[in-house]
Amino acid sequence: MRTLALPRGARVTVVAAQWRDAFAVVTRGRVQLELRDGEPGPVLGRDAGFWLRGTGVRALRNPGRRTARIRIITPTTGGTTMTSTHATAVLTRTHRFRGLAGTGLLATLAAVVATTLAAALAGAAGADFAIPDGGETIPLPGFAVVTGFFSIIGVVIAAALLRWSARPAPVFLRTALTLTVLSFAPVLLAGADTGTTTALLALHLVPAAVMIPALTRSLAAHTG
Template identity: 65%
Template structure:
């Protein structure tokens, strides 16, 4: 038998070979089951027991701040005399035998003073900022090409012409906002990639409204719409792929 310790906010992937026929019991705190499609599953409290084989659970999470512990009866242990067909069941009929076995502890989560999520978050942020630079360059280049083709980017309501550096600044700002959203979802969401795509696409759709309201000519409106889509085409797929890679 072994004990799995999950520090606050920690997540540990379920390896099928390690959980084959194993029975787990939450002995301290709460443990949330993360389903195969990334959906958050049930939260199990103290004294709750569960099987994982065939349930579609891909990870265990600690949704709280205090360390949670799970006792795991490994295959071949003399205490496992029968198996339940239900994934979640009580464990008190096994408690006496379990208490009499040798116990080893495996700790999952950050060491004191350091978060295990930090490398993942920093990696995502680095990729995001690199993508933001690429989006700025692509948008500025597209604006320059549109300007060379005769688009004046004049905004009658403001009486000004949008300069090329302005496209880079605006693109950079909103790209950084997208990176911050992605990092926040990776830190706190059980399915960050899906929620990021939904949020980013929604915000992109909203951003397509203002070009119709500034009173510019048709060529400028069409060019502005396209320039809103260019950074979205760079940032959304890049960050979504990075989020999936860090949650699989």
């Protein structure tokens, strides 16, 4: 067993003979695989395990700001050590996604409850939620359904970034804030009266205030 350290921006060429029977686990930071044609490949996060034999990967890169570390294991007793480590790495990576999914589910439930309650209070305060002005009224359960749907979309985006992005937390934060701002456009163009428009804009911010911090913190906690 040995440890390979990759400083920020470092690149290490893969020598096939040295990796033929080796299994590796990222123990710190993130590592990007450089494919045979020189194109950037997948980014592997902390606790991700991988083989290089027969893959054609020609180099390992560190796309992050901190030093990445890779623990390299070679079989010692009929492959027992390698198999055990591989199973542990797979289970740990699964745990990361389950942790994110659990956080996302709880945040989604909280966002649905908070948004529905806020909509009820806005209705009691005089917002009629007629789209357009004088048209059909948005029913209260509609707020719960739409909030739940788009919150789940946010969880899916976070999971994709956890799998493929070198810096999932800041990328998710920027993406989520941008999408929140863009979501104001349909409200402003819907033709509702001022009270309803103001209430709908505020209701867009309620689930964002719940989901974005929760998922950003979870992504940061599950990456090295």
